[in-house]
Amino acid sequence: MDLSSFLLQQMVNAIFLGSIYALIALGYTMVYGIIELINFAHGELFTAGAFIGVIVLTALQQMGFVETHFVLTMIIVFSMAMGYVAVLGVAVEHVAYKPLRTSSRLSALLSALGMSIFLSNGMMLSQGVSDRPYPQVFGIEGIEFMGARISNGQIFIILLAFALMIGLQLFVHRTRLGKAMRATAQNKTMARILGIDIDQTIRITFMIGPALGAAAGVMVGLQYGAVRFDMGFIFMIKAFAAAILGGIGSIPGAVLGGLIIGTIEVMWAAFLPSAWKDVTTFTVLIMVLYFKPSGLLGLGSTEVRV
């Protein structure tokens, strides 16, 4: 494979991985934008989505749906995973974050951390320590172009991911509730004075953000063939790096950040020893936080919030 098609292949992989990171990063950025809290449990919500996906998909496969009604299967799997995790997200918010809204940052962070540990171990207990394989849904067929190859699975996932991202952007900019979310993120007190129900707005944020993470979880399972109870951790860090890189609180920023992180990871693994690729991501994260914490599409310092 010559260099140009090799690079092209890497770009394909980068876009694929980047879209997934972007979806997870959106969850972080939305939650942080509205309550200024890093939702440590987000990684676990992502994993939960993946698990629901595998459970539903396995059931559907046993019933023989997958071959006959592919699109319907996908709709069911994704909706159920996203739906369940949306409820789970609201639950986590209500139990662990809401009581601490007026408390110190430290308390809320520790509570989030506790939730993360609780959920990941809960899943370990119920789903086992080892990998849980995903049924094969996509074959290895794909499209070849210019020496690079993109599988059907990758195409499907990338398209779905972008559809979700566009959907989110539309929601946030065109609908009443979406605008309420933006308003709440920008000035909570003023939003209340205008009659916006903050609790409800936050709840919706905790439905949408985690749901997107869940979709990413299903996608990861479909593509990489297996899920584990602790896969949330590393995805969480990377997605968080993406959210910060793009500018925390900014939706296009999260997408951009996701794609960049995906590209960095793929490019590193392509040319350098891949055992160290996670160290690279961590280092990138630290450098971003040190040099430009407001990120690329930064919304300015999040310290000063009117």
Place this chain on the structure above:
Amino acid sequence: MTTSQAILELTDVHTYYGNIHALKGISCSIEKGEIACLIGANGAGKSTTLMTIFGVERASQGQIYFNGQPIHDLKPEKVAALGVSQTPEGRQIFPRMSTYENLEMGAFLRKDQAEVQKDLEWVYTLFPVLKNRMRQLGGTLSGGEQQMLAIGRALMSRPELLLLDEPSLGLAPKMVEKIFETIIEINKTGVTIFLVEQNAHMALTISKTGYVMETGRIVLTDKASALLENEQVQKAYLGE
């Protein structure tokens, strides 16, 4: 004690910030359709009063009635739904939403889209410059424009009572005049106005009733015209 004409009535309201006793028994009664003002020095508790009325700060003691209905226990969202609007201190524009969207947010609780459009047009006639800045982000507007936007946004909910917190703060004198003229115009359409101001002179000029506040207490209540003549008031607040 609720007069049939009183749109807003506060009785012995106390508010605390932690251990700090910010409002020490505030009582006042605003007539429907009037412009009333609350003047006093910095730190006297004027903004706290408005925030307590709206429920953003909780009154630990005392009652607040709006059109005869008790609102002292209500959350701000509910108070807004009753027909009260506020332009808080510092304007509080949504910086990353456009002028149009800011105004839209003002009408958040309303369902009658056609009427909302009409009100939007009215706001544009009150503040023509906003129409030019329709698509611009709120954070990029000038101080005076933001103030106009804040008032316009507050009007979009078709409030019965409009609370204005320091609308003249940081504005050039010409702009201040314009704002106050507009306040009078708004009042003519039937909106009751409760104005908190440091610029005592302008506030008392356009108001019917005036309240003077000092360190958490209302120390003087009178017709605004009388307060303008009042020696103490002149010395303390009109002496610029």
Place this chain on the structure above:
Amino acid sequence: MIRQELKKIAIYGFFLVIILTPMLGFRSTTFEPGRVLKALGVFIAILVVNMVVKYVRSFKKPDTVKKAPWTERIREQINRVPKIYSIGGLLALAFVFPMFADNYMIDVGITCLIYVCLGLGLNIVVGLCGLLDLGYIAFYAVGAYTYSLLNLTFGLSFWASLPIGIVLGMIVGCIIGYPTLKMRGDYLAIVTLGFGEIVRLVLNNWDSLTAGPNGLFGMKKPALYYPAFTEDGFTWITYYLKSLPSMYYFILVIAILTIIGVRRLDNSRIGRAWIAIREDEVAAELSGVPTIWIKLLAYALGAGFASVAGAFFAAKLSYTNPNFFLFMESCIVLCIVVLGGVGSIPGIVVAAFVLIAAPEVFRGLENFRMLAFGGIMTTMMILKPEGLIPASRRRRELHEDLVSAPKD
């Protein structure tokens, strides 16, 4: 009021159930509600107790509500006993413990004491200085690997390696601390987490230096040297601490020294500077506190204590491995600090024993260990953020709503 509280508990309980559902095992057709019901029961019990306490309190006259909570009253009772007796009693207990405990229990005791040291060290960073360090375990690793490498490569004894380990740990502490100096809480946590993971990954991947995931083994135990007189004159006898009880006493001494050290720091000018920074960094800076150096000092000292613990840990097992230093370990230490009471020395000591010994005592709950840690952290933050045995300063700041008034 009861009805309102009950309704709140019902809603809360409903959401708790949802959170607990990931614990239901859905394996094809079976699922096990038993676990979920048990966990739910525990949480509901906690909430009900909390509600009952609030309800009972509401009946008291307003000024009695201001009376100190029960933990404070217990504390007062304990303080009545002259310190000599209470602390002396505890020390005596600690010293005689190995005599009537079997090897297994002594081992648990050693582990508890190691975590006491770790908890106290983390307390310096999190508790006193207010810097949420999620990568603390990295310093533990540095201490462990320093001793291992120095001993295996150069044959340096424990005592010779220890100072090097401490210095190295402190340097790493400064390196990790430096980028975080200007950061806020959330970002600081993530950065320290990142560093912790980087250290672990480096240890794991740098095969040529650290033998990677295989770990290092064969380190010698620490030794005591004492003089003896023989016919030829005067020699030093090397006595290796090989037995478990001797290890126990060794770590006990280390733990006691750590406690004393942290205590002195707490009451020193440095300690007060840390607390000033935790409360209000800007004000501290304006009062002349050199915040940068003081914060780095916090990291460095915290790292130093962890390095000592790490060196001991490696020596005791004669084995070390990157998997001993996972992020989860940082969380466990953090949980100890949180449960015991941020900034509270007795609290942390107690919490270390409770959290480490309890799973050993209730053997059947081994699987639920980490689950419990997570649940404890969240629950403590919501119900009793000052910890079980609060540091006296902390309780005041967390239970009084000292919000500053807005400018008017």
